[in-house]
Amino acid sequence: xxxxxxxxxxxxxxxxxxxxxxxxxxxxxxxxxxxxxxxxxxxxxxxxxxxxxxxxxxxxxxxxxxxxxxxxxxxxxxxxxxxxxxxxxxxxxxxxxxxxxxxxxxxxxxxxxxxxxxxxxxxxxxxxxxxxxxxxxxxxxxxxxxxxxxxxxxxxxxxxxxxxxxxxxxxxxxxxxxxxxxxxxxxxxxxxxxxxxxxxxxxxxxxxxxxxxxxxxxxxxxxxxxxxxxxxxxxxxxxxxxxxxxxxxxxxxxxxxxxx
Numbered sequence: 001x002x003x004x005x006x007x008x009x010x011x012x013x014x015x016x017x018x019x020x021x022x023x024x025x026x027x028x029x030x031x032x033x034x035x036x037x038x039x040x041x042x043x044x045x046x047x048x049x050x051x052x053x054x055x056x057x058x059x060x061x062x063x064x065x066x067x068x069x070x071x072x073x074x075x076x077x078x079x080x081x082x083x084x085x086x087x088x089x090x091x092x093x094x095x096x097x098x099x100x101x102x103x104x105x106x107x108x109x110x111x112x113x114x115x116x117x118x119x120x121x122x123x124x125x126x127x128x129x130x131x132x133x134x135x136x137x138x139x140x141x142x143x144x145x146x147x148x149x150x151x152x153x154x155x156x157x158x159x160x161x162x163x164x165x166x167x168x169x170x171x172x173x174x175x176x177x178x179x180x181x182x183x184x185x186x187x188x189x190x191x192x193x194x195x196x197x198x199x200x201x202x203x204x205x206x207x208x209x210x211x212x213x214x215x216x217x218x219x220x221x222x223x224x225x226x227x228x229x230x231x232x233x234x235x236x237x238x239x240x241x242x243x244x245x246x247x248x249x250x251x252x253x254x255x256x257x258x259x260x
Contacts, residue, residue, distance in 0.1 A: 035151050041165065041230050042147035048140045048172065048226045055219040056133050059092035062187060064211035066197050070204040071102040086209070091196055092216055093130055098197065102204050117199050122190040125182050132179035136223065139172035143230070165234050169227040176224035183217065 055061075068085040071077075077085060087106065089098035096111035111117065118126060146164050186192045197206040 037233070038147045038151035041233055042144055042151060044226055044230045044233070045140050045144035045147055045169075048223045048230075049137055049144065051219045051223040051226065052133055052137045052140065052176070055216045055223070056093060056130070056137075058216040058219075059094075059096045060090055060214040060216045061092045061183065062193055062211055062217070063090040063214045064088065064193050064197070065209040066098075066100070066206045067209050068100060068102040068204050069207050075103065087206075089193075089197055090214065091193075093126070093133075096196070100204075100206070111196060111199075117196065120195050120199055121192050122186055125186045125190060126192075129179045129182045129186065132175045132182065133220065136172045136175035136179065139168050139175060140223070140227070143168035143172060143227070162234050166231055169231045173224045173227035173231075176220055176227070180217075180220055180224065183220075184213075187211070187213075 066087050066089055067082070068087065072082060072085045075081070084103055085101055087099045087101040089111065090096050091111050091113070094113050096113075097108065098111055099106050099108050101107075113121075113126070143165060146168060150162075150165070193211050194206075194208050197208065
């Protein structure tokens with residue numbers, strides 16, 4: 001009976017005497033190279049924020065040529081006379097400008113999307129474009145913060161290291177792409193340009209001769225590409241961060257140790 005008890009005590013002592021040792025293994029690039037790399041990544045993220053902010057606030061998302069069809073039909077205009085009835089417009093996410101020609105010279109008017117004009121558009125899609133751009137700006141700022149953090153410190157958690165940079169850049173890029181897709185759908189499928197051209201036009205009807213995506217739209221596209229480039233820079237560099245390894249060690253316990 002005593003032998004069994006002592007044997008049980010021996011087994012228990014061996015089980016409880018296990019020690020867990022955490023080792024940190026460093027596999028880090030030279031300090032100056034790490035700072036240079038993540039400083040470049042931070043600058044790229046900052047450039048993306050600037051591009052998205054400029055795209056959000058400017059008015060050159062779409063530029064179009066318009067024809068006053070009613071005026072041309074009234075005078076039965078021939079091809080040379082069509083120029084007298086051709087105008088143009090451009091607009092962004094919040095405002096724009098229209099120049100109309102209906103045979104009496106050009107008249108310029110300001111386009112304001114909110115609060116009235118948006119009701120004639122597909123408001124849900126238009127608001128989604130703005131929402132995704134704001135999200136892209138937010139995650140680009142998060143990416144900027146993480147790049148600065150990695151440039152000055154060595155992260156011990158993967159989410160603070162390269163994985164975090166991949167994550168935030170991926171989300172920012174996807175938000176930018178979603179905004180681009182929504183805007184293309186609004187222009188091509190929901191005919192936003194034609195609706196804007198004919199807003200508050202009770203006598204004359206305008207048709208779209210030509211439209212194309214302008215500078216502000218391509219700034220948004222450039223921002224999405226910049227985030228992808230940012231991930232490629234970090235990936236090509238081959239940076240690996242410290243990893244945590246846990247080892248279990250058994251202490252050497254002798255029967256004499258159990259007496260105390």
